[in-house]
Amino acid sequence: MPIATKGAVKNLTAGELKEIGAEIILGNTYHLWLRPGDGLIKRAGGLRKFMNWDGPILTDSGGFQIFSLGAKAKSKYGKSGVKITEEGVEFSDPLNGEKYFMPPEKSMDIQLNLGSDIVMVLDECPPYPCSRDYAKKSMERTTRWAVRCKKYLEAHTDSKNRPLLFAIVQGSVYEDLRKESAKQLTKIGFDGYAIGGVAVGEPREKMSEILGWVLPLLPEDKPRYLMGLGKPEEVVKAVEAGIDMFDCVIPTREGRHGRLFLRKSKLQIQNIKFQTKAETQISKSKIKIKEEFFYETINIGNEKYKEDFLPIDKNCDCYTCRNYSRAYLRHLFNVGEPLAARLASIHNLKFYLDLMKELRCG
Amino acid sequence: MPIATKGAVKNLTAGELKEIGAEIILGNTYHLWLRPGDGLIKRAGGLRKFMNWDGPILTDSGGFQIFSLGAKAKSKYGKSGVKITEEGVEFSDPLNGEKYFMPPEKSMDIQLNLGSDIVMVLDECPPYPCSRDYAKKSMERTTRWAVRCKKYLEAHTDSKNRPLLFAIVQGSVYEDLRKESAKQLTKIGFDGYAIGGVAVGEPREKMSEILGWVLPLLPEDKPRYLMGLGKPEEVVKAVEAGIDMFDCVIPTREGRHGRLFLRKSKLQIQNIKFQTKAETQISKSKIKIKEEFFYETINIGNEKYKEDFLPIDKNCDCYTCRNYSRAYLRHLFNVGEPLAARLASIHNLKFYLDLMKELRCG
Numbered sequence A, B: 001m002p003i004a005t006k007g008a009v010k011n012l013t014a015g016e017l018k019e020i021g022a023e024i025i026l027g028n029t030y031h032l033w034l035r036p037g038d039g040l041i042k043r044a045g046g047l048r049k050f051m052n053w054d055g056p057i058l059t060d061s062g063g064f065q066i067f068s069l070g071a072k073a074k075s076k077y078g079k080s081g082v083k084i085t086e087e088g089v090e091f092s093d094p095l096n097g098e099k100y101f102m103p104p105e106k107s108m109d110i111q112l113n114l115g116s117d118i119v120m121v122l123d124e125c126p127p128y129p130c131s132r133d134y135a136k137k138s139m140e141r142t143t144r145w146a147v148r149c150k151k152y153l154e155a156h157t158d159s160k161n162r163p164l165l166f167a168i169v170q171g172s173v174y175e176d177l178r179k180e181s182a183k184q185l186t187k188i189g190f191d192g193y194a195i196g197g198v199a200v201g202e203p204r205e206k207m208s209e210i211l212g213w214v215l216p217l218l219p220e221d222k223p224r225y226l227m228g229l230g231k232p233e234e235v236v237k238a239v240e241a242g243i244d245m246f247d248c249v250i251p252t253r254e255g256r257h258g259r260l261f262l263r264k265s266k267l268q269i270q271n272i273k274f275q276t277k278a279e280t281q282i283s284k285s286k287i288k289i290k291e292e293f294f295y296e297t298i299n300i301g302n303e304k305y306k307e308d309f310l311p312i313d314k315n316c317d318c319y320t321c322r323n324y325s326r327a328y329l330r331h332l333f334n335v336g337e338p339l340a341a342r343l344a345s346i347h348n349l350k351f352y353l354d355l356m357k358e359l360r361c362g
Helices: A014-020 A029-034 A038-043 A047-051 A063-070 A104-114 A132-156 A175-188 A205-217 A232-241 A250-256 A319-323 A326-334 A339-361 B014-020 B029-034 B038-043 B047-051 B063-070 B104-114 B132-156 B175-188 B204-217 B232-241 B250-256 B319-323 B326-334 B339-361
Strands: A025-028 A057-060 A082-084 A089-092 A099-102 A118-120 A164-169 A192-195 A224-226 A259-263 A268-275 A283-290 A295-299 B025-028 B057-060 B082-084 B089-092 B099-102 B118-120 B164-169 B192-195 B224-226 B259-263 B268-275 B283-290 B295-299
Touching: A014 A319, A014 A339, A025 A029, A029 A038, A029 A057, A029 A063, A029 A104, A038 A104, A047 A057, A047 B326, A057 A063, A057 A104, A063 A089, A099 A104, A104 A118, A104 A132, A132 A164, A132 A175, A164 A175, A175 A192, A175 A205, A192 A205, A205 A232, A232 A283, A232 A339, A250 A259, A250 A339, A259 A339, A319 A339, A326 A339, A326 B047, B014 B319, B014 B339, B025 B029, B029 B038, B029 B057, B029 B063, B029 B104, B038 B104, B047 B057, B057 B063, B057 B104, B063 B089, B099 B104, B104 B118, B104 B132, B132 B164, B132 B175, B164 B175, B175 B192, B175 B204, B192 B204, B204 B232, B232 B283, B232 B339, B250 B259, B250 B339, B259 B339, B319 B339, B326 B339
Parallel strands: A025 A057, A057 A118, A118 A164, A164 A192, A192 A224, B025 B057, B057 B118, B118 B164, B164 B192, B192 B224
Antiparallel strands: A082 A089, A089 A099, A259 A295, A268 A283, B082 B089, B089 B099, B259 B295, B268 B283
């Protein structure tokens, strides 16, 4: 999912996202609540209409941003600017110090106003490192908040028009807590399951471990979403482990800095068909992927591209590769033309979406 | 002409310019010479191919930028960083102090390398105020340079593939000098005539005077181009006076600051047909335009557009007006999303190009 944090993927129109092949985008509850406000977006006809996107939208709950941006806020709550109680989260807007209170029900309300198709529960995303004791308390509260989210959604929507609700597995880097979180949430039952609290500073090898603990406990017939990742090789490994959905700023952020992704070879994907547990009877295929050297990154600002009149990637059919040379893109970055960021973002998003398509379709 | 100073109209692709209705764009000899270099652009197949624009391109000669940016350069030539001799102009790159020398022939050479369709002579654009004595010397040198430009172009291209060459009328705010400049240049003979050295700080009413002095002396069957202007009402007045072509940063620069142009009414254009002097027998029509209150500007960041879900201009069919509301655009500017500048530039360019179309076609 390309990320439209504040109601726009940086530099791109919704029409361009469609052309690149995006099927769903992510909006940010925290940012849109504060500016321009969920009430305004509701009156505009919902986020889709507001930003001219005609596909589905997933909105995160705002939890991650409250904690990551909380530290920037001037607040009476001390250094972090965030105060968590059983009832919800109190925090200050880092831009003006204004206080906000978000209980899980408020997050649901905002996401309903945004007209989201996939709503995320409000969770606490603890930092790394985090004591076992705190991780346990926080994870259990996240479960209780998930229950409140589900109840609120069921009480305030009819089943025909209800968006999907995804829960978020937490538990930091502790095996028993991660497993407990997955068990508690699947017992309650949600439309999909996300794995949160990864890529928050922990060693990267921990992520594989966490996926190994959690994924076998999540239902195979429900989407599984790894939040906030990742590099292409991490995406491939996560798909191999069983992840279905991602959101990530890497393609657009790297693009804005002139770092471009190039495919070197097709993935070698081996499908291993097998029957799952008798009670669900879903035919699953496990995949094995050989993913060494399947891509590289280049810095287009590099001197060596100065007179390189080839497209970024001769095998890519994105708008940028169809119409412009490396030399042109290098020039745009070199002289600070804003078109540079846009053309690079288009290419990098196409790289990621093509990769996901290949992982889906082989 | 939308301005693609460094090989791109800020934030826009060439495809978008086409959709907006642009028929010709302007490239900048000075900027493209320094970065990425005219040799590189020639090897890329010319500026059109480099930037993916399939229409004609006019390139200015670099004169204006040498003088306006010269003051920024660290240079041994004192405050202005520019040294003019009969031979040409010596100046330093304001970014790195590197020295350059541009005789008129070099300007032609660069513009040929860029693959320009309309080439401008190298001129000196004196500042305002400027003594009569200096304005005279400078204007006469500009004429001698124009002759050198024409000779160089004729010697280095065959008549079939030769770009059009436009001369530039100078002479500051002095009636006799302006008239003398126009007479000298038309006597030599060029494919078109520009009026330069306006909008350099002189009182705005001077411009009408200058047009009144110069235009009757320029041939009616050749394009007349007013350089670097202007506001919509200035454009209208200049067209009424007989100007055919303009280049201006206002639509894109104002757009980037959230200032948007809205049409209030159609222009009332009265065509007065008449026969010109017997020797040319060209049927001309003089126009009389009532142009009060035909447009307004709004600042889209204004609070009053917060919940305004109408398009910028309900009568405009640009991409921005077809797809987005004022409230959305205000939000994008408010949170600093780069898409804001792009959508605003599209609208403002369409406003200007529609205005020009109306002036052409009534």
